[in-house]
Amino acid sequence: MKKVLIITYYWPPAGGPGVQRWLKFVKYLRHFGVEPVVYAPENPSYPIIDKSFESEIPDGVKVIKKKIFEPYSIAGLFSKKETETISSGIISKEENQSAMQKAMLYIRGNFFIPDARNFWVKPSVSFLREELKNGDYDAIITTGPPHSLHLIGLKLKEELGINWVADFRDPWTRIGYHEKLKLTDSSRKKHEELEKSVLNTADHIITTSFTTRDEFNSKTSKPVTVITNGFDAEISREEPENDKFELAHIGSLLSERNPAQLWKAIGELIQENKEFANNFRLRLAGKISEAVLDIISENAIQPYLENEGYVSHAKALELQRSASVLLLIEIDSEETKGIIPGKLFEYLAAKRPILAIGPENWDVERIITRTGAGEMYNYGDINGIKSYILRQFQKYQQKDLLSNSHNIADYHRKTLTEKLANLIKNL
Incomplete structure (x- = not known):
């Protein structure tokens, strides 16, 4: 049986999508002849906690933990709200940023490269050097963000020559919030140099999207494989x-993940169609920015809103299955076209x-088209959005909302883990 060391920042009791990818891989790797060992921080600063994930850690899996210096814990002494907001990815538009947030973004972007967990790199390399020498490992896997974890892999690869797989759940220099970090030219260059070193040193690179795969293929000759969530x-x-006829969005809605035409379309349907208004409900579950709530109010949707706040993963699944139509929303930018939210699956x-x-x-459109699971629209297409919602409302009235999608089993975590295990065995 192959043995791999998985280096991850997010591990139970962390909540949110970041923890699920490698928790689920760990759950199934043994089925395919790979023994996982996990290395994670002992004292992390997680923006979301979900203790329900702890029960999913397989019995007997070795989890190694080491303390980490967490700048976010210190920053929280000055502004807990701003710290939690930035660490969870909810960053206001430039004109709406407080002086404190502007200062924290500048510090985060230019003093913590590639991110605020870079202080974990050196002590982790020293600690894991001995673990790898004595533990008979076949490979290491680093998963980011935070991308500083890839620097742990880079150092261990350079020192020990061990097989190394770098897993990118999100891009690095082209991630959506990168431009908001107020980077100086020298900081931007440093990010690019570190990314280049990782891409050209790892034995194999994994991405969760097709766009990021294509981007990395243009930057390295190393093999790049897509394994989605x-x-x-x-x-x-x-x-x-x-x-009720319920439109539901399960997950965070950032300030820019906020399609004005969607809310306008819903508001118009409420005003124009009395039957729709009498049967409609909008349900949101997760961290919701004030900008989203404001525009919902502006379109007179507030009376129809059920705002759940953050819910456990188990509750999220329940809400997904009770909804009539599920909303999947991403920021409208070139940088986000390669983001495939984990909730899609x-x-x-x-x-x-x-x-x-x-x-x-x-990239989401490619999967939705392949599975026939729904339809995708651009931000400005109010007529298409409005027409789709109305068609689904008519199906709701006919009790015909079960999707006729296909090829769904290809995205089961066990199927995806088999693909990962074969990659590991072929290093």
Whole structure:
């Protein structure tokens, strides 16, 4: 059996999508002849906690932990709200940023390269050097963000020559928030140099999207493989039971993940169609920015809103399956067309129609088209968005909302883990 060391920042009790990818890989790797060992921080600063994930760690899996110096814990002494906001990725537009947030973004971008977990690199390399020498490992895997973890892999590769796989859940220099970090020219160059070193030193690179794969293929000759995120639940076979026609978004809505035409379309349908208004509900679950809530109010949707706040993963799955239509929204920019939200795959398993709104040539459209799970629109297409919602409302009235999607099983976590295990065995 192959043995791998997985170096990750996010591990239970962390909540959110960042923890799920490698928790689920660890869950299934033994099925395919790979023994996982996990290395994670002992004292992390997680923006979201979900203790329900702890029960999913397989029995007997070795988890090594080491303390980390967390700048966010110190920053929180000065402004806890700003610290939590930045660490969770909710960054206001330039004109709406407070002086404190502007200062913290500048410090984060230029003094902590590639990110605020860079203080973990040197002590981790020293600590893991001995673990790897004595533990008979076949490979190491680093997963980012935070991309500083790839620097741990880089140093260990250079020192020990061990097989190394670098997993990118998000891009590095082209990640959506990178331009908001107020980078100086020298800081930007440093990010690019570090990214280049990682891409050209790792034995194999994994991405979660096709766009990031293509980007990395233009930067390195090393093999790059797409292994998307997935779902780990039974595929729903039942019509949703709900007293309302419910549009639901499960997950964070950032300030810029906020399609004005969607909210306008809903507001118009409420005003124009009395039957729709009497049966409609909008449900949001997750961290929601004030900018999103403001525009919902401006379009007179507030009376129809159920704002759940953050919910456990188990509750999130429940809400997905009780919805009539599931909303999938991404920031409308060139940098985000390669982001495939993890919730997409759970949406697929829920078998509810998906209304996706995002940038042109978004990778999500490729998956939705392949599975027939819904439709994708650009931000400005109010007529298309409005027409789709109305068609689904008519299906709701006919009790015909179970999606006729196909090829869903390809995105089960176990199927994806088999692909990962074969990659490891072929290093």
